[in-house]
Amino acid sequence: MKIEAVDFFYLSMPEVTTEADGSQDALLVRVTAGSHVGWGECEAAPLPSIAAFVCPMSHGVCRPVGASILGQSLHAPEDIARMSAAVAYDSMDLLQAAHTMSGVEMALWDLLGNARGEPVWQLLGYGHSHSKIPYASVLFGDGPEATLASARKIRGDGFHAAKFGWGPIGRGSVEADRDQFVAAREGLGPDGILLVDVGQIFIEDVEHAAARLPALEAADATWLEEPFQAAAYASYGALVKRSAKVGLAGGEGAHNTHMARHLIDYGGVGYIQIDCGRIGGIGPAKWVADYAAPRGVTYVNHTFTSNLALSASLQPFAGLADHRICGYPVATKPVAQAFTRTRIARDSNGEVRAPEAPGLGIEIDPEGVRRYLLDVEIKVGGRVLYRTPAI
Amino acid sequence: MKIEAVDFFYLSMPEVTTEADGSQDALLVRVTAGSHVGWGECEAAPLPSIAAFVCPMSHGVCRPVGASILGQSLHAPEDIARMSAAVAYDSMDLLQAAHTMSGVEMALWDLLGNARGEPVWQLLGYGHSHSKIPYASVLFGDGPEATLASARKIRGDGFHAAKFGWGPIGRGSVEADRDQFVAAREGLGPDGILLVDVGQIFIEDVEHAAARLPALEAADATWLEEPFQAAAYASYGALVKRSAKVGLAGGEGAHNTHMARHLIDYGGVGYIQIDCGRIGGIGPAKWVADYAAPRGVTYVNHTFTSNLALSASLQPFAGLADHRICGYPVATKPVAQAFTRTRIARDSNGEVRAPEAPGLGIEIDPEGVRRYLLDVEIKVGGRVLYRTPAI
Numbered sequence: 001m002k003i004e005a006v007d008f009f010y011l012s013m014p015e016v017t018t019e020a021d022g023s024q025d026a027l028l029v030r031v032t033a034g035s036h037v038g039w040g041e042c043e044a045a046p047l048p049s050i051a052a053f054v055c056p057m058s059h060g061v062c063r064p065v066g067a068s069i070l071g072q073s074l075h076a077p078e079d080i081a082r083m084s085a086a087v088a089y090d091s092m093d094l095l096q097a098a099h100t101m102s103g104v105e106m107a108l109w110d111l112l113g114n115a116r117g118e119p120v121w122q123l124l125g126y127g128h129s130h131s132k133i134p135y136a137s138v139l140f141g142d143g144p145e146a147t148l149a150s151a152r153k154i155r156g157d158g159f160h161a162a163k164f165g166w167g168p169i170g171r172g173s174v175e176a177d178r179d180q181f182v183a184a185r186e187g188l189g190p191d192g193i194l195l196v197d198v199g200q201i202f203i204e205d206v207e208h209a210a211a212r213l214p215a216l217e218a219a220d221a222t223w224l225e226e227p228f229q230a231a232a233y234a235s236y237g238a239l240v241k242r243s244a245k246v247g248l249a250g251g252e253g254a255h256n257t258h259m260a261r262h263l264i265d266y267g268g269v270g271y272i273q274i275d276c277g278r279i280g281g282i283g284p285a286k287w288v289a290d291y292a293a294p295r296g297v298t299y300v301n302h303t304f305t306s307n308l309a310l311s312a313s314l315q316p317f318a319g320l321a322d323h324r325i326c327g328y329p330v331a332t333k334p335v336a337q338a339f340t341r342t343r344i345a346r347d348s349n350g351e352v353r354a355p356e357a358p359g360l361g362i363e364i365d366p367e368g369v370r371r372y373l374l375d376v377e378i379k380v381g382g383r384v385l386y387r388t389p390a391i
Numbered sequence: 392m393k394i395e396a397v398d399f400f401y402l403s404m405p406e407v408t409t410e411a412d413g414s415q416d417a418l419l420v421r422v423t424a425g426s427h428v429g430w431g432e433c434e435a436a437p438l439p440s441i442a443a444f445v446c447p448m449s450h451g452v453c454r455p456v457g458a459s460i461l462g463q464s465l466h467a468p469e470d471i472a473r474m475s476a477a478v479a480y481d482s483m484d485l486l487q488a489a490h491t492m493s494g495v496e497m498a499l500w501d502l503l504g505n506a507r508g509e510p511v512w513q514l515l516g517y518g519h520s521h522s523k524i525p526y527a528s529v530l531f532g533d534g535p536e537a538t539l540a541s542a543r544k545i546r547g548d549g550f551h552a553a554k555f556g557w558g559p560i561g562r563g564s565v566e567a568d569r570d571q572f573v574a575a576r577e578g579l580g581p582d583g584i585l586l587v588d589v590g591q592i593f594i595e596d597v598e599h600a601a602a603r604l605p606a607l608e609a610a611d612a613t614w615l616e617e618p619f620q621a622a623a624y625a626s627y628g629a630l631v632k633r634s635a636k637v638g639l640a641g642g643e644g645a646h647n648t649h650m651a652r653h654l655i656d657y658g659g660v661g662y663i664q665i666d667c668g669r670i671g672g673i674g675p676a677k678w679v680a681d682y683a684a685p686r687g688v689t690y691v692n693h694t695f696t697s698n699l700a701l702s703a704s705l706q707p708f709a710g711l712a713d714h715r716i717c718g719y720p721v722a723t724k725p726v727a728q729a730f731t732r733t734r735i736a737r738d739s740n741g742e743v744r745a746p747e748a749p750g751l752g753i754e755i756d757p758e759g760v761r762r763y764l765l766d767v768e769i770k771v772g773g774r775v776l777y778r779t780p781a782i
Contacts, residue, residue, distance in 0.1 A: 017450075018454075019450065020450060021450050024449060024450050045442075045443065045485045046446070046449070048446055055438035055439055056416075058407065059415050060409040060412075061411055061591075062413070062436050092620070092644065095439075095489065099486045200480070200483060231649035253483065258620065259622060262653070265625070374771055375772060377770040378767075378768075380438060380766070
């Protein structure tokens with residue numbers, strides 16, 4: 001097969017707000033090779049990501065992502081790795097390239113799996129897709145009451161794990177944050193797995209983060225996620241020594257395997273969270289899973305958007321039976337639900353797993369795509385480099 | 392002053408080739424506040440960088456760069472730092488943001504310096520702009536003869552230092568590379584400072600890089616630059632132990648201060664090379680200089696393009712008298728020369744320094760900008776988000 005076309009679809013809610021909800025827009029990628037099609041999704045700013053695929057070359061190692069993909073042959077996983085390596089080298093000076101490639105690479109796996117009639121996790125070398133414990137991923141309420149209600153609802157919906165994130169945490173007092181953690185624990189019940197995500201709010205300030213540790217320990221939080229900037233490894237490494245009970249989690253900001261590795265080696269995280277829509281796709285994410293597992297670090301998917309993204313994010317650790325926790329979006333915006341017909345639902349045990357179907361196993365709903373589609377047109381020097389294609 | 396407008400100008404040679412010559416296009420940035428104007432330059436892919444300034448918000452921490460700049464007040468260096476921090480947080484999920492911000496931040500310093508009548512290095516707290524030894528930065532020839540001729544010409548032009556980069560190094564045999572190093576040394580003479588840049592060719596493979604160390608030592612190279620990917624700190628750290636004579640240099644790929652710090656702390660580089668057009672601008676670069684100096688690491692600018700980029704890149708270490716080596720582009724494409732009237736020329740000692748004039752001290756030539764200007768138009772959802780402005 002030869003890659004004949006790579007098409008991008010920029011979907012968005014009519015109104016996008018400043019809340020930390022990444023499901024307000026989406027960048028879908030469709031790759032076509034002969035009679036086969038694959039779909040992927042960039043967890044990234046749509047317009048710059050499209051631009052990074054179609055832009056004119058700046059020089060030999062600042063080429064558009066498209067230059068390493070279009071016209072390439074695809075027959076085996078090695079071909080995908082070859083294209084990823086080409087993007088990494090030939091686009092080394094194009095910062096956005098990794099985010100663009102993430103959705104493209106996902107689509108390449110989907111396409112290859114569809115063509116071969118095999119699920120992606122099988123192409124990755126796994127013999128079985130193990131079930132995972134989904135955690136409901138939601139934002140903290142504005143106050144403890146809202147968080148308590150949200151936690152109770154999650155519990156009522158049958159979840160055994162929940163992640164509360166962002167909101168007012170780190171912006172007010174230690175006591176205010178403690179009240180939030182207490183509320184989340186109370187609503188979730190004593191045996192629920194409680195995860196806390198503070199969205200880089202402490203930048204690199206170890207002491208401000210450490211001040212929250214006693215309250216997190218009292219609430220029996222399993223992990224504290226992203227206390228610092230994605231690359232502030234030294235701060236992670238310092239904070240991890242301050243609690244024997246609460247582990248650190250991070251990695252969603254990794255846009256290459258080095259960054260994930262450094263969070264493990266230098267940052268000491270116990271949970272490495274990879275977003276396949278940012279790290280360059282499924283192949284790099286699998287590399288991280290292979291690196292984490294023998295080191296006693298738990299691999300976790302980072303997913304806050306669609307079921308397409310969720311399927312992609314489950315593949316890299318589908319075969320790791322002991323890596324049980326799984327990010328599971330439950331409060332996404334309609335746009336993130338509209339464009340897939342398939343749902344990865346919880347089974348009778350309340351668990352989820354990567355689909356058994358070929359590729360990523362997710363059927364796209366063209367009508368749903370059209371409903372939220374934003375037309376994009378990019379012209380340079382009078383020439384149209386991109387125009388939203390037909391779906 | 393209030394930031395009223397930020398305009399981008401995408402300049403390009405009529406034909407762009409795959410050679411590793413970053414001067415084939417340019418992204419100029421003009422910032423306007425009241426009666427004052429400042430200019431900067433992104434060392435980045437122009438189209439995705441423009442897109443990162445004007446794109447619609449995706450969510451609270453994936454906002455366009457413009458959201459943190461337009462309408463902001465600018466009276467002191469602290470205001471620039473505040474805007475940089477806003478971009479780092481509010482655009483944390485927009486990968487290209489750092490490259491976009493780099494040119495904008497440069498322009499903010501230029502504007503502030505122009506308004507105050509002070510050179511930027513003075514605004515940074517330096518009392519004096521020390522002269523530097525410029526190295527002529529050129530590419531290796533296709534074979535040793537071409538490299539020899541190039542080195543002789545550099546010597547004949549009065550340079551005491553030269554950096555040879557990219558070309559065939561690492562793509563063929565160790566012997567072929569040795570012949571190149573020998574040719575460069577021969578042409579440069581025994582007392583010239585020889586620097587070698589291999590453009591990440593060994594990806595993260597320590598042994599392939601180490602195989603070139605004996606030849607580099609024999610040629611008395613001062614540094615080996617970018618043997619590995621920008622974030623492959625562990626490989627840097629392993630290679631640095633293999634030679635007591637040849638230092639490692641790197642950092643041009645750093646798009647935040649963390650990356651530069653990690654190359655020092657984990658990678659053990661002796662020379663930290665910062666491109667102000669990528670790391671987020673002059674402020675972050677100055678932070679790196681402050682971090683490097685007390686640790687015995689030499690700060691070096693990375694500059695391969697215009698005199699505007701050169702002036703910006705000299706500011707962060709203008710006051711560090713002992714940090715003498717300075718990247719100095721000598722073989723740029725016409726586009727990189729056309730848009731500035733000012734030239735940072737070598738003095739009678741063959742040395743260069745950051746200008747004494749206010750701001751960055753570089754006058755833009757609008758006629759030169761127009762000569763290479765590519766019109767860009769970006770439309771999303773029927774709305775024009777960007778159209779090349781008048782110059």
